Amino acid sequence: MVNLDGIGRLGRLWYKCRIIALHGCFSGPFCFKIKPLGKTMERSIYKYILKHTLRGQLFLLLLSGISMPLVYLGLMVPKEIINKAIGGQNIPDAIFGFEVDQVSYLLVLCAIFLLLVIINGGLKFYINVYKGVLGERMLRRFRYDLYSRLLRFPLPHFKRTSQGQLIPMITAETEPLGGFIGDAIGAPAFQGALLFTYLFFIFQQDVWLGLAAIVLYPPQMWLIPRLQSKVNLLSRQRVQTVRGLSDQIGETVMGIADIHANDTSRYERARAGSRLGRIFDIRVDIYRRKFFIKFLNNFLAQITPFFFYSIGGYLVIQGDVTIGALVAVLAAYKDIGPPWKELLKFYQVLADIRVKYESVTGQFQPANMLDEKLQESEEPVTPLAGQIVSSNVVYSEDEQVRSVDGASFKLEFNQHASVVGASGSGKSDLAELISRLLFPTGGRLNLNETSFVDLPESVTGRRLSYVGPTAHVFTGTIVDNLYYGLKHEPRPAGEDEQISEAHKNTQHEAQASANSMDDPEADWLDYESAGVKESDELLNKAIDMLSICGLEPDVYEFGLGTACESGVSDEVAAQILEARQRLFAILSERGMENLVERFEVERYNVNVTVAENLLFGAPLAAEFRPESLPSNATVMGVLKKSDLYQDFLHMGYRVAETMCEIFADVPPESELFEQYSLVSADDLPVFEGILKKISSSGDGSIDRHQEGQDDGLDDEERALLLALPFKLIPARHRLGIIDDEMQQKLLRARHNLREELGEETDKVTFLDIEKFNTALTVRGNILFGALVYGQATAREKVSEIVDEVIEEIGMRKSILALGMDYHVGSSGARLGLAQKQKLALARALLKQPDMLIVNEAVGSLDPTAQTKVVQDVTRFMAGRGVAWVVERPDLASEFEQVLVMDGGRITQQGSYAELSGTPGAFKQMLEQ
Known part of the structure; x- marks a missing residue:
C-alpha cells in the first residue's frame, strides 16, 4: 500500500484521482482481456501482440486519430497570429457575435493556442500512461507464459539447458518487450500520422517546400534497413554469447567447491575473460554500426533546412509565399524531425525486439513438452488400486542409447517391490518412468487399462510419491518443505471471509494479464490427503513422518537452538522457565551442580568471558556484541567511571606479553592457536611490535598513558590491547589476571553499565x-548458565538431563514445532545431504500415497541407518505399494518382490528367497 501521510490534502486527492482514472480507463469498455495460454507460441512478435492486445491497440489508434486535427490546428493558429493578428490584415469584425479589434483578436488566438497546447499535452499524457499499462500487462503475461511452459518442459531438457540460461531469458531478456508492446502499433501510427500532418501543412503552403522537406526520405528508407540487418545479426550473436556467460556463471556457483579444491580459478577466469572479450567485440561492432546509422540520419536531417532557406527565401522574395507561411513551415519542419527520428528509432528497436522475441520463444518450445491439459485437470482424485503393467517399455533420452530396453513387469498397489541392478542398468530411469516423470519412447506402461501418458498430474502428483537421489529442498523452513507436497490447490474461502479492495484489484490485474488468479497466501494445504482434519493434527502427523525417516533428532536440535526472539508463545515460555527450575533441582539432587555454573547477578561467572560478565545479558544491538564492546563508547565510559580503564590496559599488556612468549615458536598453522591463544597467528607480530613500542618509550610502562605522558602507542594500538581482556575466561585461561579483587570490580562495572543503559x-x-529471555536460544534459556570447564563429559551429561526434563514436562512437541520453523537456507544449503534425503522422504510420506517410488534416496546414510529407514517406511506403507531402487542388494530382503535389471531389461523377478537361492545376476550381486 502507498503511504499518503505527509503529502497534504491536495497530494492525497491527486493520488486517489489518478488511481480512479487509471482503474476506470483500464477496466471499462476498452479494457483488453488477454486470452489463455496457447499450445504454441506465435513465431512473430506482432502476431503475439495482436492476438492478446488487439482491442487496446485499436483504442490507441483511435486516440492517435483524434489528436491529429488538434495538432493541425496547433500549426494553423500561429500562422493566423502572425499574418492576421500581428500583421493587422483580414481581422474579422466579430467572433460568435462578439465584436473584436486587433488586440482582442490577438488575445483570442493566443488563448486558443494555449488551450490546444493543454489539450494536446493531456492527450499525450493519457496515451503514454495507457501504453505503459498495456505494455506492462503484456510483459507480465509473456513472462507468465514462459514460466508456465518451463513447468511443462520434459525432464531431459533440463540436462541440456542450464538455469543460467533460462533465468535471464524470463527476467532480463524480456524486459525490453514491456516498453515495446505498448508502442508496437500506437507509436508508428501516432508518429506517422504526426509526420503526415506536418507534411500536409507544408504542402498546403507550397508544393516546392513540401518536396524539399521529403526529398531525402527515400534514400534513408532504402539504406537504413540494409545497414540495420547487419546490426540484427550481431544482436543475435550477442544474445547467444551472453547466455553462454550466464551458463558459466551458474556452473561456477554450483561447482565453486570443486574449483577451489582443484585450483582451477585461474582457468575459470580465463574462460570468463574470453567470453567477455567476445561480447566486447560484438558490442563494439554494434555500436559502430548503430552510431553510423544515427550519424547518417542526423546529417541528412541537417541538409533539409538548406532547401527551405534557399527555395523558401526565393519564393518569399518573389511574393509567392508570405513570411508568416515560411515561418510556420520552418516551425512545422522543426516539429517534423522528432516524429521522423522516432520512426527510425522505432524501426531499430523493432529489429532488436524481433531478435530477442524469436531467440527467447525458440528456447521455450522444446519437443515432447507436457500437454497443458495434464496440469489443468479438474477431475476429482480418488485412491488408486489395481496394478502398474509394463509391456516392453523402452526409454531413450537421445533416440540412440536405450537406458530401458523392453522392460516388462507388473506391480500391485498393495505390494512392496525392490529394484536391484548395477550402475547403468536403467533402474533409475525405470523409477522415473513408474512415477511418470519420464515418458516411454516405446512399449506400453499402463495403470490398469489407462496409459501412464494420459494420467493428469492431479493423479500422479497426489496418489504417487517419488523421492530421488538428489532430493531438492526448497528455500524456506522445514515445515514449508514438509507441507509442500500438500499444496495442490487453494482451499475455498469461507462465506463470512471479507475480500479487501486491494485483493480485488490484484485479482482484476491477474485476470487482465491472463495470470493465475490463485492467492499464494491462501490456505493451500490438502488436509484430506494427509488423513487429518486441521492444522494441529497435520503437525502431529508431520512429526510422525520425521520420526519414521530418522530426521526427528535433527529437528529437535534445531528447536533447542532456536532463537526465542523469532517468536515463542507464552505457554512455551512458561514451560521453559519450569524446565529451568527443574534442571537446577535435578542437578542438585544428583550432586551434579559442579557441571553448570548458573548466571547470578551478584556473582562473577568464571566460565564465560569478561565481556559476557560485564554485559550480563544478551545483546540486541550490534554495538553491544562481545566483539564490539572494546569500541563501544558507552562501555568505555563505564570502565573509566569504574576506574577499570587503566586496569584493562594493564591486563591487555600482560595477556599480549604472555601470548607472545608462549606462542613465539609455535607454527602459525598449529591448532594450539585456535584452542588456547587469545591472539591469532596473524596478529602475533602486531602485538610483538606494540610491546616493543611500550618498552622503548620512557620507563617502558603502560602507566605513562594515565599520567598524561606519551606511552608510545596510537589509538588503534591501544584499542587492540583493550580488546584482549574482554576475551578472558578465568576457568579456561588460567593466567591469574582475573583474580577475586578484579572480579568484584567487574561486578561493580556490571551494575554501573546496567544503570547507564x-x-x-x-x-x-x-x-x-526469574524471567524468560527472548534473546537467548531455547537451550540457553533452560540451561541459564555455562558448562564448567575441565569436567569430562559435562556436555553429554547435561544434555541428557535437559532431554529428561523436557520429556518430564511434556514439551518435546513444542520443541519440535520450533525446530520445524528452522530455515534451511537457499535450496537447503544449511542441511546436509542425509538431512535433505530424510526430509524429502518425509514429505513424500506425509501425503499418504497409494504408491511410493524411492530411487536410491537414502544413499548418504550409513548401512545401519539405511536398513532402519527402509524397515520403518515399509511398515508405514503396509497395504499400499512401494517400488524402491535400493542402494545395496541385501536391502531387497525387506521387500516382497525383487526386480533385477540388467542392460535396461528385467532379467529376474521373484521373492528374495527365490532369487538369492537361484544362480543368476542377483545372487552374484549378493556375493560381491
Missing part, C-alpha cells in the same frame, strides 16, 4: 533467573 533498554536483554 536502564532496565528498559533496547540494546541489551539483561539476564534474570
